[in-house]
Amino acid sequence: MKSNNFLKKIINSNLFSKKFINRLDNKGKILPKIITRFPPEPNGYLHIGHAKSIFINFGLAKLYKGKCNLRFDDTNPEKEKKEYILDIINSIKWLGFNLKYKKKKNIFYASDYFKKIYNITKKLILFNKAYIDEQNIKEIQKTRGTLIKKGINSPWRNRPIEESLNLFKKMRKGKYKNGSLCVRAKIDMLNSNINLRDPVIYRIRHIYHYKTKNKWCIYPTYIYAHPIEDALEYITHSFCTLEFADQRPFYNWVLKNLYKLKIFKKPLPKQYEFSRLNLTHTLTSKRKLKQLIKQNIVSGWDDPRLPTISGLRRRGYTPKSIKILCEKIGITKNNSFIEYKILENSLREDLEHKVPRIMVVLxxxxxxxxxxxxxxxxxxxxxxxxxxxxxxxxxxxxxxxxxxxxxxxxxxxxxxxxxxxxxxxxxxxxxxxxxxxxxxxxxxxxxxxxxxxxxxxxxxxxxxxxxxxxxxxxxxxxxxxxxFAIKIEVRLFNHLFKNPKPNLNDKINKNSIEILKSYSEITLKKTKFKKIFQFERQGYFIYDKINHTIENPVFNRIVPLKNNIFK
The missing domain is CATH 2.40.240.10 (Ribosomal Protein L25; Chain P)
Structure with a gap:
């Protein structure tokens, strides 16, 4: 966050033009000049890619004396759990950020806005900006077209407004089965941007929601709810990764039309994209990480071989080392893979002068x-x-x-x-x-x-x-x-994948973990084991928080003294 990156330039320009000065919330209170947000879906544990976004959103808010909202985008109840919410909160705090603003909790949930989003959607239908479609998902995908083939209008696109409104109310009351109806934005099926070809904005899901329980059976889609939530929270800068760039026109369409309907006032939130953090030899996709866990390839979300924040924390990486990595790679608009050794070097840079050394024979x-x-x-x-x-x-x-x-x-x-x-x-x-x-x-x-x-x-x-x-x-x-030796168990880790740009079909590295019965000098016992150490000539090690006991000490190697070499 030290360099004058393009996101800082955007904020500086907005501050200079006084774009967000003297804004008032719905209670008449003056809002901060800068409000960002970090909006994870609670469908898995956070990984190092999210860490970059956390440092950007929370870091910039702190730098400009604004605030950053943690918002759980819980619009997909099939995959969301309280367990994931707890991990997200703990991970953000561990990285060094406070989840309070002016002594009040600064945590929000998309599900808290369901009633407001529902009422907003009724207005869109009323003003002919949305309609009820009876096509199923496969039919919608088929008629959506491609990059070279234009879309085809739904046979229900010109359904009478009052009919669509009544159907939407019945959807809310649970009168229809999953997938039988949906709400689509009414934009342009001939648009060159596929994302503007009448995207689905509401769908039926008769499923228990971890927070709202059985109160709702219809849920807004993420791409639709997101700009509304940003506006409801008075977000000034909606920073996200590049995969959302194609959705920006729809983000703007939603806010533009809600402004016309006098639901929101200007200045409206604006979306800006930056490159995501991709590390070599790792998977930074919650869906793919879930597969590794499901197949028992790793022990869980906090397995030290995973790039999850919980896994990195258990492995022994420090918040500062992850911050150093994010500062080294900078903020750009070009997606690329970052060499894993840069993360390892960031950890060495953090620990070299501040952790004690001991001798251990592995x-x-x-x-x-x-x-x-x-x-x-x-x-x-x-x-x-x-x-x-x-x-x-x-x-x-x-x-x-x-x-x-x-x-x-x-x-x-x-x-x-x-x-x-x-x-x-x-x-x-x-x-x-x-x-x-x-x-x-x-x-x-x-x-x-x-x-x-x-x-x-x-x-x-x-x-x-x-x-x-x-x-x-x-x-x-x-x-x-x-x-006088102290018996300890030592776990040496290597990459799960030898392929620098892996996918789930790649072979797993059989030597990704090696468990040794080793001996330490007596000094280790005097420290009660609970520290990070440099084992001389071997690398940096930390006690394993899950398996470690005073009677049976277990240590994970965070990184060797030199960059990893595959075995």
Whole structure:
């Protein structure tokens, strides 16, 4: 939101012209100069694409000291649930926005306007701007035409106004079955814009609504209700993503005609479109995400592999990292796919200087220091925030070196390549924050599997020893004392889809999750686990809010230290 994007220019121009100055609501109170809205349908959990819209609508309202309404467009009761409403509210609050304006709740529902929209529709019918059609959906679609073929008028298009009005009232009373009648706007079946060829604006749905219950059996369509709701809420700028650009002429048609009927006053709301946020290797469609859940490919809406805000939150992404991403990609009118690594880099940028570091061995193999006494314990220290100049000298952690330790399997090689500088037979490395060791032999079982690695350490090579530079090594490896290690479960995530621009037909990445039994340095226990950490050399990790317990700690890797590489 820092750059002077085209949406800011529009607002600045409106403020300069005083377009929305001194407006009054229906109670005679002065309205804010800028009112935006975020209007999700409560038919699923919010995803990262919605996060961009949230930052735009709530962010611009905050910047210009206006307000942003959260409006639930609950006009389709078949797919909507209270569960989704709760997630939407929690997600917006988590991203850092207040859902109050002047100490009052700033949450609205399309269903609260059903009576007003019904009465408005009666007026449209009365003034010959809408009619009752008896064609079914397939017939309407067939006669609608195509981009190269004009539409065909409904046989009911010139039905007498009074007849349409009476039928609409009977629809309201539940006299007709689903799909038997509908209300269509009366515009132009020959219009080059298909969306203006008498679109359906009301349909019959005998179904329970989570909020209005069985009070209504007819529901306005989203494209029809939306401009009316904007006008009822005195919205100044109706910002939405580019897929709604084709609907803008109908949005304007609705408001223009309702102005002529003296239902609304000028200035009327205006719609502006921006590009949506599409991330590579993910699906940002609630319908498609539902399919992944239904097919048990993921555990639920908050699965850490999903781009839902709940999933990203459980994975460990921070509100600031998502904001950084939105600022990096900017606000444009060109749809494109954003590389997932930009999101990962945004998280690293946020966390690098403010989360503590610890050592964790993900895939352990035993290492024995032969010349260290069995019961000897050596104290080691390390900075918890090595890149934070304020905390660097203040925050140190203590951990213990003993005869038996764990190191990473990948840090040892029996047959090292020329560019392998970690531990191998006869080679020296430094145990991070501690001593230099040299590998002397290997224990194996009958199947040639390594059971333990034997080393010796050099007592005067401690990292804090003045003679430390006497020994030349090319690598540091991390480690954990076997005696004092904390057992933890670690979950490593990768993309669900290898295809950068996936669809539901693409194969699922079988390595999208890997569960490991790992070991942490003792420091982890002192923090009570509930933090984000950088596991040195491994990445950023957070405790899993669903599966984690003090007795059985579970950690999710948010991102590795380097960009993900497929396995």
């Amino acid at each position: 895939k352990p193999i035993k290492l024995i220091i032969d010349n260290l006494e069995k019961d000897k314990i050596i104290n080691c220290i390390a900075p918890s925030y090595p890149k934070n100049h304020i905390l660097y000298k203040k925050k140190y952690r203590k951990f213990l070196l003993t005869k038996n330790i764990w190191i990473e399997k990948e840090d040892f090689s029996e047959n090292p390549s020329k560019d392998f500088f970690r531990l191998s037979l006869g080679n020296k490395v430094r145990l991070k924050y501690s001593y230099i060791i040299k590998c002397t032999k290997i224990d194996k079982d009958n199947n040639n599997n390594i059971l333990a690695i034997h080393c010796i350490y050099y007592p005067n090579s401690n990292i804090n020893n003045l003679n430390k530079n006497k020994y030349k090594v090319k690598s540091n490896i991390h480690w954990v004392s076997k005696k």
